[in-house]
Every structure is written in C-alpha cells, then in structure tokens.
Amino acid sequence: MLLEISNVTKQFGGLIAVNDVSMEVNEGEIVSVIGPNGAGKTTLFNCVTGVYTPERGKILYKKDGVVRDIVGVPAHKIAYLGISRTFQNIRLFKNMTVLENVLVGRHSKLKSKVWEILLTLPAFIKEEKESVRLARNLLDFVGLLNRESEISVNLPYGLQRKLEIARALASEPKILLLDEPAAGMNPSETEELIRLIKKIREMGVTIILIEHDMSLVMKLSEKIIVLDFGQKIAEGSPVEIRNNPRVIEAYLGKEEAEIA
Incomplete structure (x- = not known):
C-alpha cells in the first residue's frame, strides 16, 4: 500500500461531495477515477492534496516505510512529501x-x-x-x-x-495525480499522452488520474474506481468495469461500454 483513502467524506454545507469513499493504491499502479460530472472526483483529489480537509476519514500515505495520516496537512507539505498534481483547468504561470x-x-x-x-x-x-x-x-x-x-x-x-x-x-513525486489530462486534446495528442504516462510510470511514479476519455482509461489503467453522486459504486479491472451493469447504467451507457 502506498496510499489508502479510508471512509473519506467531504461536504459543503448540505451538499455531500464525497461520501464515505475508500480506495487503495499500490506502488507502481495506474489507477483511474471515473464518473459523471459532479460525482466528486476532483473533490477527492483536493482532499488527497491538502486543498480540502475532509470532515471524516483517513488518508494514509506511506513514505520511506512510515505510514502517516495526511488529513489536515497543508498542501505545500503534501507536495514536499511526494504527492504532486495537475489541474482540470491548466494553471501555468x-x-x-x-x-x-x-x-x-x-x-x-x-x-x-x-x-x-x-x-x-x-x-x-x-x-x-x-x-x-x-x-x-x-x-x-x-x-x-x-x-x-x-x-x-x-x-x-x-x-x-x-x-x-x-x-x-x-518536485520528484512518488504519486502523480492527473486531473483530466486529455481534456481538449485531439486523438493524436491523446496517443502521445498515453505514451508519456507510461514513460512516467516507468520512472517509478505511481499515477492516479481522473479522465472522461474511456479509450485512454481502458488502455492505461490496472484498476478503475467509479464514483457517482459522491459515492463509490464500483472498483475493478477495465474488463470488470466495462461489464458492470451498475456502471453502464450510471455512467458508461451501453454504446460507450461497447466502444471502451
């Protein structure tokens, strides 16, 4: 285990954006988090990277053999510990x-x-x-x-x-979180991105990504987590997720599942 998200809940007033979500990421994996818009994916990333502090749950991170709960740790310290990210909307200087x-x-x-x-x-x-x-x-x-x-x-x-x-x-991260890295890309650029992500994993970096491009998700992921209305509704391999009736109903749709 490199990162373990355990029963994390984040709410804004009466809105529960992430509801009791748990998942585990092992070193060297490429894990995708998918789901409809508003499912809580980016909010979950923000909890992991210290932008938000969840109301409940633990986020356990293992570094140099030591496991610590990083809930409440400031974002700059989490980056120093080895968790880095990109954003859905490009934030370059x-x-x-x-x-x-x-x-x-x-x-x-x-x-x-x-x-x-x-x-x-x-x-x-x-x-x-x-x-x-x-x-x-x-x-x-x-x-x-x-x-x-x-x-x-x-x-x-x-x-x-x-x-x-x-x-x-x-920042030499151990974990890289990519928030919709293929958004706005044409097919040629997406194929280049797939090759780049594979190269990053070969460097020893574990990757967690949010992505709507199901072709990319299915090609890259060892494990896929599916969120809907803030809750985890499925977890499994690309084949398992593609054939999961609940995922097809909530997100993929029959045609998209067949394409993926």
Missing part, C-alpha cells in the same frame, strides 16, 4: 517561460536559506544550476526542450498540458 514554469515546480525541494539567496552564496548558485539541469531534463522528457525560452501562454494547448505535467514532476 502564463507570462513565465517554459523553463521558468518547471523551475517553480522545484520550489518544494530547494534547501537554500533566504540569506544564502540574497548574498548569492556558492551553495545557492550550485543548487540553482542543479535545478536548471533537472528542469531541462524534464522538458526533454516531455518533448519541450527546444521551446524552453518561449512564454508558456504561447504554446499550443496540448503542449501546455505537457508542460503542466513536467512542472508537477519537478
């Missing part, structure tokens, strides 16, 4: 260059003190050079090294998605 955006993702790993930065001491200079080297390696990994000096907002949409993934990887 639009007026920064491609390279600068990735360098921002390194922030949680920097160790230089304020006075070392202000005085431009050798320790800071060394760390800065190493950060640039690692950032360029990540840009090369996602196919953006030749565009490192461009302003990020000028990139085509599909490349902005790749840049956001590179920035999330800059």
Whole structure:
C-alpha cells in the first residue's frame, strides 16, 4: 500500500461531495477515477492534496516505510512529501517561460536559506544550476526542450498540458495525480499522452488520474474506481468495469461500454 483513502467524506454545507469513499493504491499502479460530472472526483483529489480537509476519514500515505495520516496537512507539505498534481483547468504561470514554469515546480525541494539567496552564496548558485539541469531534463522528457525560452501562454494547448505535467514532476513525486489530462486534446495528442504516462510510470511514479476519455482509461489503467453522486459504486479491472451493469447504467451507457 502506498496510499489508502479510508471512509473519506467531504461536504459543503448540505451538499455531500464525497461520501464515505475508500480506495487503495499500490506502488507502481495506474489507477483511474471515473464518473459523471459532479460525482466528486476532483473533490477527492483536493482532499488527497491538502486543498480540502475532509470532515471524516483517513488518508494514509506511506513514505520511506512510515505510514502517516495526511488529513489536515497543508498542501505545500503534501507536495514536499511526494504527492504532486495537475489541474482540470491548466494553471501555468502564463507570462513565465517554459523553463521558468518547471523551475517553480522545484520550489518544494530547494534547501537554500533566504540569506544564502540574497548574498548569492556558492551553495545557492550550485543548487540553482542543479535545478536548471533537472528542469531541462524534464522538458526533454516531455518533448519541450527546444521551446524552453518561449512564454508558456504561447504554446499550443496540448503542449501546455505537457508542460503542466513536467512542472508537477519537478518536485520528484512518488504519486502523480492527473486531473483530466486529455481534456481538449485531439486523438493524436491523446496517443502521445498515453505514451508519456507510461514513460512516467516507468520512472517509478505511481499515477492516479481522473479522465472522461474511456479509450485512454481502458488502455492505461490496472484498476478503475467509479464514483457517482459522491459515492463509490464500483472498483475493478477495465474488463470488470466495462461489464458492470451498475456502471453502464450510471455512467458508461451501453454504446460507450461497447466502444471502451
């Protein structure tokens, strides 16, 4: 077990967005969370990453052999512990260059003190050079090294998605959460994304993704969790989910299940 979500409930006033959801993610897995709009998928991600604190439940994370409950831990500390994410709506620093955006993702790993930065001491200079080297390696990994000096907002949409993934990887996560990474992509870009996600898993990163593209979900996932109205209604392999009558009724529909 790398991450265990146990009986997590999150509500906003009278609305229960996530209702008693439990799931387990093992190291090296690709796990997809699917369901209709408003099912609670992004709210669940926000609970895992410290954006929201659930009213009930535990979120257990294992690092270096130690299991801890990260409920209530601030988002920046969760990133430092090794859980990173992208967002459904791209959140790049639009007026920064491609390279600068990735360098921002390194922030949680920097160790230089304020006075070392202000005085431009050798320790800071060394760390800065190493950060640039690692950032360029990540840009090369996602196919953006030749565009490192461009302003990020000028990139085509599909490349902005790749840049956001590179920035999330800059913090050297053990778990990467991808919120609808294929949204707005054409079929060619989606196939590239599938290859990229497989490469990320080969790096030793565990991946949890929210996605509406069922072809991508079925190709990538070892395990699929299905939410509906905040509750988990199914969990299983792609074959099991494709043939689950409750999932077909609530989300896939007969035609979509046959295509998937």
